[in-house]
Amino acid sequence: MHNPSRLDDSPPQPHTGLPTDRTTNQQLVELKNGETFNGHLVNCDNFMNITLREVYQTSAEGDRFWKLKECYIRGSTYYST
Secondary structure, eight states: OOOTTOSSSSOOOOOOSOOOOTTTOEEEEEETTSOEEEEEEEEEOTTOOEEEEEEEEEOTTSSOEEEEEEEEEOGGGEEEO
C-alpha cells in the first residue's frame, strides 16, 4: 500500500543513530586522528561501519583535501558524526 507521506517508494531504513541531512543523506565524519570525511551516506551496519560516496577528505591539519569516489570507514575509527 502506498503511503502518501513518504517521498519515495523505497523501503523504510532502520534508524542508525547517525544524524544526517534528510534531503541528501550528507554526512560529516571526524576520525580519531583528526581527518574529516564529508559525503553521501550509502550504508551503515550494526557495528557503525559506514560507506560514503562522493567524499571530500580533509587532513587533520586542514591544509590538504582529496576527492574520493567512495570510502568505507570502520566504526571504531571515528570520533564523531
